[in-house]
Amino acid sequence: MARLVVLGGGVSGHTAATFAAKWLGSSHEVVVVTPNSKWNWIPSNIWVGVGEMSKEDVTFELAPVYAKAGITYKQAKAVSLNPEGDLTNDSPFVTIEYTQEGRAGEVENITYDYIINATGPKLNFGATPGLGNGSELGEYTVSVCTAEHAVHASQKLQKCIEKMRNGERQKFLVGTGHGMCTCQGAAFEYIFNIEHELNKAGVRHMADIKWISNESFLGDFGIGGMHMKSMGFAVSSKIFAESLFTERGVDWIIGAHVSKVEEGVVHYELLDGTIGTENFDFSMLIPPFAGVGLKSYAKDGSDITDVIFAPNGFMKVDAKYDAGAYENWRASDWPSTYQNPTYTNMFACGIAFAPPHAISKPMSSPSGTPINPTPPRTGMPSGIMGKAVAHSICDLILKGEDAPLQHASMADMGAACVASAGKGIFTGTAAAMTIYPVVPDFEKYPGTGRDVDYTFGEIGLAGHWIKHILHHLFLYKAKLKPGWTLIPE
Amino acid sequence: MALEDEKHIKPYSQNFTTMTPGSFQKKLRTCVIYQFIRFIVINIKMIIVVGKSH
Ligand SMILES: Cc1cc2nc3c(=O)[nH]c(=O)nc-3n(C[C@H](O)[C@H](O)[C@H](O)COP(=O)(O)OP(=O)(O)OC[C@H]3O[C@@H](n4cnc5c(N)ncnc54)[C@H](O)[C@@H]3O)c2cc1C
Numbered sequence: 001m002a003r004l005v006v007l008g009g010g011v012s013g014h015t016a017a018t019f020a021a022k023w024l025g026s027s028h029e030v031v032v033v034t035p036n037s038k039w040n041w042i043p044s045n046i047w048v049g050v051g052e053m054s055k056e057d058v059t060f061e062l063a064p065v066y067a068k069a070g071i072t073y074k075q076a077k078a079v080s081l082n083p084e085g086d087l088t089n090d091s092p093f094v095t096i097e098y099t100q101e102g103r104a105g106e107v108e109n110i111t112y113d114y115i116i117n118a119t120g121p122k123l124n125f126g127a128t129p130g131l132g133n134g135s136e137l138g139e140y141t142v143s144v145c146t147a148e149h150a151v152h153a154s155q156k157l158q159k160c161i162e163k164m165r166n167g168e169r170q171k172f173l174v175g176t177g178h179g180m181c182t183c184q185g186a187a188f189e190y191i192f193n194i195e196h197e198l199n200k201a202g203v204r205h206m207a208d209i210k211w212i213s214n215e216s217f218l219g220d221f222g223i224g225g226m227h228m229k230s231m232g233f234a235v236s237s238k239i240f241a242e243s244l245f246t247e248r249g250v251d252w253i254i255g256a257h258v259s260k261v262e263e264g265v266v267h268y269e270l271l272d273g274t275i276g277t278e279n280f281d282f283s284m285l286i287p288p289f290a291g292v293g294l295k296s297y298a299k300d301g302s303d304i305t306d307v308i309f310a311p312n313g314f315m316k317v318d319a320k321y322d323a324g325a326y327e328n329w330r331a332s333d334w335p336s337t338y339q340n341p342t343y344t345n346m347f348a349c350g351i352a353f354a355p356p357h358a359i360s361k362p363m364s365s366p367s368g369t370p371i372n373p374t375p376p377r378t379g380m381p382s383g384i385m386g387k388a389v390a391h392s393i394c395d396l397i398l399k400g401e402d403a404p405l406q407h408a409s410m411a412d413m414g415a416a417c418v419a420s421a422g423k424g425i426f427t428g429t430a431a432a433m434t435i436y437p438v439v440p441d442f443e444k445y446p447g448t449g450r451d452v453d454y455t456f457g458e459i460g461l462a463g464h465w466i467k468h469i470l471h472h473l474f475l476y477k478a479k480l481k482p483g484w485t486l487i488p489e
Numbered sequence: 490m491a492l493e494d495e496k497h498i499k500p501y502s503q504n505f506t507t508m509t510p511g512s513f514q515k516k517l518r519t520c521v522i523y524q525f526i527r528f529i530v531i532n533i534k535m536i537i538v539v540g541k542s543h
Contacts, residue, residue: 153497242507247515251504287505328518413542417533429518432531434538453537462528466535488539 002028005094005112007078007294009034009062011042011379012350013118013488014478021069022137022485023394024423031110032066034100035077039065039478040147043379044471046189048150049284050157050197052423055147058475065480070425075100076108078119081308083343084299085111092345114287114393116459117315117348118386119180121289124178130261131177140261141177142282144190153284157194160282164203170281173266175212177285179257179371182222184213185378187286189420195248196429204249210244211252212278212285214361214371216271218252219244222373224360226435227448228457236446236468240457244421244431253278257371258285264486273366289351289374293314307342315348316340319356326362331441333357338389339405347389350382359439379474380415381438384408411439414454418467421459429461439450 004024006017009032021030023217047053047124066073083092090109098106104193123145125132132138142153174191176184191211198204211218219225219241227234247251255271265286266278291313296305309315317340322335333356340346348354359375377385388408395403414436421429434456440449448455477487490511498504517523 026532214508239508242504243509246497246507247508380539380542409518414538415542416538426521432535434535436538436541454534454541456534458527458531460527461521461524462531465528466526488543 002113003031003111004028004114004116004393004397005033005294006116006118007033008093008118008120009039009349010118010120010278010347010350010382010397011034011381012120013116014039015383016116016118016349016390017071017482019387019485020070020390020394021071023390024397026070026431028397029072030070031074031112033074033076033078033094033110033395036099037062037075038147041475041478042145043467045144045147045150045202046186046420047423048140048147048188048321049144049153050423051154052193052197054436055151059147060475060479065186065478067426070099071482073452074098078294079107080295080297081115081346082109082297082299083308083346085353085405086297086299086301092343101344101364103438105140112345114345114396115347116386116389117294117346117349117352119292119294120351122292122313123287124290124434125287126286127290128178128258128261133284138261140263141285142270143287144186144284145286156282157197159310161198161201161203163281164198164206165201167206169206169208171279172207172209173207173212173278173280173283173285174254175253175285176214176373177258178262178288179369180374181214181215181286181288182210182374182376183286183289184215184221184373185376185417185419187211187213187284188221190284191250192244192248192421193423195250195422200424200427209250210278211254212256212258212266212268213252213254214256214373216361216372218245218254220360220373222358222360222376223435223438224440224449226455227452228433228455229452234408234452237274237457240431244459256373257365257369261285269365269367269369271363271365271371283450291352291354304307308340310344310354312354314354315346316342317348317351319354321356323356323357326357329357330437331409331437331443334409334411334439336409336412337392337405338385338408347393349385349389351377353377353385375439377410378415378417380417380489381410381413387489409439411437411441413437418463418470418487420464420467423464425468427460428464428468430462430467431457431459432463
């Protein structure tokens with residue numbers, strides 16, 4: 001009997017674990033180690049953050065789902081990996097620390113034959129003074145990265161709406177809280193959902209809304225922007241993004257590294273070296289992401305964390321990490337099997353794998369502060385990677401160690417993405433986009449880097465309907481309800 | 490184009506150079522019949538991209 005341990009029960013890890021359990025059956029064991037008792041459909045946190053959904057609408061208890069799937073569930077966080085075992089034990093193991101009520105702090109070693117690291121991001125609020133402390137959100141801004149954060153954001157938003165109703169003008173500042181952030185899409189959704197809600201509440205005229213981000217142009221989204229076919233042109237996402245911001249009366253600051261946050265004021269440095277401040281009454285700033293800080297030890301107990309993990313804490317996989325300057329970047333730098341090159345029974349997928357480099361052009365201010373988005377690993381690619389990695393491991397277990405691995409490179413896969421711009425069954429809108437491939441391939445598609453026949457976007461009610469249907473569809477799939485395998489990632 | 494549609498464009502500002510939709514284009518965005526057709530079209534496009542990616 002082989003044991004597969006999956007670290008992290010988020011989008012990528014949950015996909016990997018549930019497919020592996022289905023494919024391996026009861027003759028092998030799948031263990032999931034994840035610190036939360038509930039699964040969260042993170043994209044809908046945006047709607048929790050404006051009070052349009054509750055925390056219960058976007059989460060569900062994991063234990064019954066894993067019991068149904070025959071998965072061993074440990075409500076715990078992984079702390080360290082011993083890929084060679086230790087002096088008393090030759091089997092590789094992972095050390096976990098329970099977070100489950102009644103067992104909190106208890107430590108256990110779990111041996112494994114294969115392991116998947118799908119621990120997602122550490123929300124690194126502590127990287128910006130005033131934004132927070134470590135992975136804890138600070139007191140001046142709000143966040144929508146977790147369902148709890150989003151509930152808190154919604155409460156603050158309601159207070160601002162109340163103030164506006166009482167005649168007090170409010171300033172909203174939304175975007176990224178550091179020069180090296182990713183996930184601009186989430187901030188984009190949140191700012192337009194706020195704008196929509198303020199309209200609905202009849203207080204839009206009392207609000208100034210501003211975007212602040214590390215993108216060098218609006219519509220970069222950490223993927224270097226994209227070109228979409230429109231009116232016979234290949235049009236840059238910059239044009240569409242600027243158009244939407246203008247239409248909805250949202251001002252913007254771009255190329256910004258938020259260097260400090262204080263009560264009601266953000267300090268920033270721009271790509272051209274300008275130092276400035278921006279006041280706010282309400283601010284949601286996405287934190288930079290890092291790996292969750294897993295350590296790793298060799299058999300003799302020596303620290304080999306830097307062998308397995310990149311300096312940012314994400315796990316090294318089959319990527320080309322020495323590509324150098326952006327002129328040398330190739331689509332083939334991106335990993336496709338997500339196998340660790342040193343320990344071949346270790347894989348990483350979703351946000352947890354170390355990307356070879358950014359997708360957006362690297363830039364810095366005259367003083368040398370790097371200001372450019374880091375690459376996003378959104379839901380669909382994270383799910384596809386999780387499934388591909390599970391497939392590879394099942395083949396290795398069931399067909400033998402020579403079985404070929406599955407490939408799922410972000411330079412070879414597309415993504416469908418729906419960015420909400422306001423909720424409402426007849427009044428809502430969302431930008432529905434597809435992009436192919438996610439990572440531009442300038443050898444295959446010289447010029448735009450992508451196939452413009454499969455890269456498109458449009459905003460409207462249809463996008464909102466799709467976003468709403470996806471919310472229900474993905475929760476249905478994650479709960480492993482009948483036919484769940486038919487719903488694509 | 491109605492003056493209302495241009496209300497957020499500020500002369501000499503960073504948003505002066507962008508394109509801006511007219512009222513017809515904006516109406517289409519929430520026109521249920523048109524959006525129902527777009528719903529089908531977008532779904533087909535997404536299914537093709539999803540199919541190419543798996
Ligand atoms: C507000 C918001 C909106 C978004 N909207 C969209 C969208 O509309 N479309 C889209 O495609 N993407 C969206 N994304 C991105 C999407 O959520 C991510 O791409 C996706 O969640 C990544 O999956 P993952 O499994 O890598 O990480 P996660 O889903 O974050 O899962 C990581 C899991 O690992 C667990 N974990 C953490 N530390 C440990 C540890 N030490 N040991 C074990 N487990 C651990 C975490 O608790 C979590 O359960 C959004 C993100 C945010 C923040």
